[in-house]
Amino acid sequence: MIKTLAKSLREHKKGSVFTILLSILEAAFEILIPLCMAEVIDKGIDLGNMSAVWKYGIALLIFAALQLFTGVLSAHIAAKTSVGFSANLRQDMYDNVQTFAFSNIDKFSTASIVTRLTTDVTNIQNAYQMLIRMAIRGPVMLVFSMIVSFRINSTVALIFLVVIPIMAILLLWIIRKVNPIFNRVFHTYDELNNVVQENVLGIRVVKSFNREDCEISKFKGISKSIYNDFAKGERLLAFNSPVMQFFMYACMILISWIGAKAIVASGNNAAWGMTTGDLTALFSYATQILISLMMLSMVFAMITISIASARRIAEILDEKTDIENPADPEMTVKDGSICFEGVDFAYTSKADKKVLDNINLSISSGEIVGIIGGTGSSKSSLVQLIPRLYDVTGGRLTLEGIDVRKYDLDTLRNAVAMVLQKNELFSGTIKENLHWGNENATDEEIEHACRLAQAHEFIQAFPDKYDTHIEQGGTNVSGGQKQRLCIARALLKKPKVLILDDSTSAVDTKTDASIQKSFAEYIPDTTKIIIAQRVSSVQHADQIIVLDDGKVIAVGKHTELLKNCDIYREVFESQKKGDGSSE
Structure with missing residues (x-):
């Protein structure tokens, strides 16, 4: 995990x-300051030596x-x-997500990826800043303060x-x-972001079903769960400060008591005696030791929060x-002929x-192919194998006689255009959205495609036309x-x-x-695969696949399937009754 995160340091290693x-x-300069103070007191103030006061005062x-x-x-460089x-x-996370296949994306929810890119990264940022500042300064202060303290008076x-x-x-x-607790709370954050995302995207459905109160209640429940976990975690972490302060003041009292006796003993030339300056320095080092421990406790607390994020x-x-x-x-796709040879597919092993299961199909280049089937018949799964949005788990799928797994991915996906069932438009103008298909397309090519x-026709009805x-999400x-x-x-x-x-x-x-009709007339050499619920959308296809x-279940033309395929005939008859059309 640490090696993985460390790769993202790059130019910030220095x-x-x-x-x-x-x-x-x-930390080293902070250690030297109490020593100078001790010298000012012992060699300057106590002896009335102003030159020593000036000398050690300037050094201080x-x-x-x-x-x-x-x-x-x-602090500036750390920030x-x-x-x-x-x-x-x-x-790095965003770049890697862009390389994911659909099977990889299925492992992480959208809300979870958003949380990792925002909240989790912020936690790591704060923890790393503490790590290269406090986690270094704290131990150095602790070690050197202890060493100097023992040199001043080992008993104290x-x-x-x-x-x-x-x-x-x-x-x-x-x-x-x-x-x-913090491991649990970040998973709850995923749930919270998921609720927000679903609600915002589906706000029209929420309002049309008058479900605002239900959504508010759902959000409040998850938000309260996060509050309760964070409150519990912070309550436990809050013990850190009073515990540290208790020991700090306890140390001060003990040092005062033992130090006072040591100063008196010093007047009697006892071996364990000490000067007023030494006692002052010890007070400073006691404070530094305890501050360094406070620093380390804060670092550990932040690391504890950030481990789950990491x-x-x-x-x-x-x-x-x-x-x-x-x-x-x-690197080249010459035509659109497709062949499924005993293809099997499952989303997970x-x-x-x-x-x-055991799909065998042959589609010639330029054909219009319709696919009909009920909900859950795997129509979308079938066509998603062609541009390798998923890979087959058995058998072989070829394009132009070559296994699709042997093509360069960019070449393959540029040769296969797919309008997904849940396709998206992005914020920007109509023209900018259309340039996703071809960033170098001319205005004439854009108009022809439209x-x-x-x-x-409907684009021309907008006041700004193609610049609308x-x-x-295309909500307007x-x-x-x-x-x-x-x-x-x-x-x-x-x-x-x-x-x-x-x-x-x-x-x-x-x-x-x-x-x-436009497809048949203007792009005759392009293989056209049309998944549809309406038989009227595919009945003039060169072949219709029933899944x-x-x-x-069956492959054939419209008239053939009406005679030979019960499922197709039932769909056609039910739709014919619904719209009053005839064969």
């Missing part, structure tokens, strides 16, 4: 090292100034480094050896109790795409049942308009294979027929 060195120097000011300078500089590190983490310094282990045990107990981020960074380019890929998709702004256009824009975007790829996955369900039958429960 800043991290520089921060560590400055933190060590800052110099060390204080150096400590301030190194502290401010290290810059931690922010840069978090930016790299975010970018023994107090620290008794107190520190007790404080460490209490700190470890707190961390052990808190860690599972694991979640590492999961995204370590995830390898299930679909990769072959070693020596084919542990699945009890295959999604597709005419084929029957989108040009589309809201995120109708379902039918959105589908036609997505079809036009796919056509701009000039594909060898065009797949429409129920992509005309929101348009009327007249517009649907016009789209089919049921992941298996091919």
Whole structure:
């Protein structure tokens, strides 16, 4: 996990090292300050020697100034480094997500990925800043303060050896109790983001069903769960400060008591005696030791919170795409002929049942192929194998006689344009959305694609025409308009294979027929695969595939299937009764 995250440091490694060195120097100067104070008292003030006061006083000011300078500089560099590190983490995660196959995306919910890119990265940023500052400065102060304290008076310094282990045990107990709470709370964050995402995207459905109160209650329940977990975790962490302060004041009282006796003993020339300056220095070192322990406890608390985040981020960074380019890929797709040879498919290797079972199909280049089947018959799963959104788990799928797994991924997916069942428009103008199909497309090519998709007419009705702004998700256009824009975007790829996955369900039958006619006339060499619920959308296809429960039940033309396929005939008869049409 640490190695995975450390790869994202890159250009910020030098800043991290520089921060560590400055933190060590800052701690060193802080250690020297009490020694100078002791000398000012013992060799200057007590003896009435002003030259010694000036000498050690100036040294004290110099060390204080150096400590301030190194502290401010290290804090500045640490902040810059931690922010840069978090930016790299975010970018690396986002870049890796873009390489995921559909099977990889299925492992993580959208809300979970968003939480990891935001809340989890912020936790790592804060923890890393503490790590290269406090986690270095604290131990250095602790070690050197202990060494100097023992040199001043080993008897008094023994107090620290008794107190520190007790404080460490209490700190470890707190961390052990808190860690599972914060592990749980970040999974709850995923649920919260998922609820927000679903509600915002489906706000029209929520309002149409008058379910606002239900959604508010759901959000409140998850939000309260996060509050309760965080409150419980923070209550446990809150013990840290009073425990540390208790031991700090206890140490001060013991040092005062033993130190006073030592000063008196010093007047009697006892071996364990000490001066007033030594006692003052010990007070300072006691404070430094306890402050360093406070620092370490804060670091441990932050690390405890961030460990869960680090694991979640590492999961995204370590995830390898299930679909990769072959070693020596084919770089050209010449035509759109497709062949399924005993193809099996399951979403996971542990699945009890295959999604597709022994599929054998042959589609010639330029054919119009319709696919009909009930909900759950695996129509979408079948066509998603062609551009390798998923890979077959058995058998072989070829394009132009070559196994699709041997093609360069970019080449394959540029040759296969797919209008998904849940296609999306992005915020921007209509023209910017259409350029997703071909970023170099001319205005004439864009207009031609829109005419084929029957989108040009409604685009012209907008005041800004092709420069009309589309809201995120295409919420300011109708379902039918959105589908036609997505079809036009796919056509701009000039594909060898065009797949429409129920992509005309929101348009009327007249517009649907016009789209089919445009395809037949203007892109005759493109293989067109149309998944549809309406028989009228596919009845003029060169061949119609009937799927049921992941298996091919029948293949043929409209008239053949009416005679030979009961499922097809039942669908046709039910739709004919519904719209009053005749064969």
